[in-house]
Amino acid sequence: MAKKKFVVGCFDDEAVLFPAVKKVRTSGYKIHDVYTPFAVHGLDHALGLRETSLHTAGFVYGITGTSTALSCISWIFTRDWPLNIGGKPHFALPAWVPIIFELTVLFAAVGMVLTFCYLCQLAPFVKKHHFHPRATDDLFVMVIECTDKTNTDDLKAFLTSNGAVETDVQVAEDGWWLGRYDKDEMPFENKEIVAA
């Protein structure tokens, strides 16, 4: 995982955050992500994020569940072990519909949860860098990715002028890595953190 340099700006108001996001984007900076304490309506749109494809994955998992259930149960009851149940035909579709439905839901639900965890890079023993602990409390934390040419001081000043209450520069892994929080060993140098 590559270490990257980020400029972090913290906002304490949604109404300030939205114009700031717009300005930062139009100025040509690349926003890595915005961490918020709760889901903010319209923020994904303001950030220009593309529509998630999680539901497409869900549809595929659902179809997989449907066909698994249908093929499995129809093979068992018509080929492998036909039973006479209440004089019903061996291919007793209405009786199977609840099972087919359940398996569809099960596959879709479990599959989507796992896919969601993968997309968000969440798993047991996975560590991620927290840019600001108060992002889970009351701060909206905007993280901007730096390039070689980024002047961090200018950028910090720019964020402050757009209403950031706190800014700093951090070097962090942008991906995910394995580790445990109770044995907190830093896999990267983090000496550049300076409170503004």
Added chain:
Amino acid sequence: MASIKTQFEIPGKMKTWSYALIGVGLVALIAGLVIKGFSSDEHEQTIFWGTLMYNTIFWTLVCNASMFFICVTTMAMGGWQQSFRRIPEAISTMVPIFGAITFAVLIYVVVGHKHHIYHWLDSEAVANDPILKGKAGFLNPVFFIVWTTLTIGLWSILGWRMRQLSSEADEVPMDAEKGASFIWRNTIRAALFTVWFALTVGSTVPWLWMMSIDAHWYSTMYSWYTFASSFVSGMSLIALWVIYLKNKGYLELTSQEHLHDIGKFMFAFSIFWTYLWFSQYMLIWYANIPEETVYFKHRVQGPYKGIFFLNLIINFLCPLLILMKRSAKRNYTLVTFMAVLIIFGHWIDFYQMIMGSLSKEHVTLGWLDFGILSLFVGMMILGVGKALTKKPLVPKYHPFLKESVIHQV
């Protein structure tokens, strides 16, 4: 808000079309009355009155579903529907009119002693039939007439009170205190309507009006099934009017976001309808008791086979596969197409629910059915159009209007 067009005017084309549809419908009605209604053949009479019954009941319930939509969203403190709430309100103004027609038809059937439609009207048959005797407390002319009067009367009155309250949002700006009291009074009136709705469409009325045609047979799912059918068509009707008004340049505050949520209702309640359809079907299929399978025998294996499965394709498979995608629910053309398809599908559903029991040997779907349908569509277009002109399209001082304007899905 000065630039927003809030006053609807009926376009000439709409008037022409609705009068044409009503004209066609009246011709069909009169022809039907002469050919079938006054026929010496009891069966022909039954078909005529049955056709009137399912059309009147269907359109009354569909229009009433609009008021139910307003009431439940009000009680849920919903804000998103405010920018187009005058449309379901206008649709629900048809309830007294269609209700009166339904009332007239049903009362004629009962008082006119049409025992080919309601077998329980035949007192001699009831006296010799332990099952019908057991149901006589519910299935008798007096209870039928009283309950039908109460049902239609209270739907009209409670709906009217709800609409009347809505007009307050046009008059003066509300401060926090006034707004809170306005919302509270809305909640009370919505709750009253919803309770009455649950006691009627949610339970007794479909049993009384429709299920009692098969006087021996019963299904506790039946009322919910009817409710799901009428509610999903009601949402489709709201969608059609919203899209129509958008196309005419009204409802600037209503956007794809609102259409998306209406589309979700259409999608979700199509699935809900199927759930009830299947629950009713599977239990009877599994138990395989002749007393119960009698309802499905001629529908699944007899002449109604085609309509029965077409019903399932139109009302389940099409909404499931077409409306599933987010982009489909935000596409005006696709939602229009699906709304028309769903209304037609549930009209067919009502057709097989009533006519499937009245004419077991032959499918009677023909000129009379489509003629009466055109009569009701024409009346609906004209009536809703007229009701829309009477109030501004946007309740501009409603406390939740802003929530609707910034609504995002």
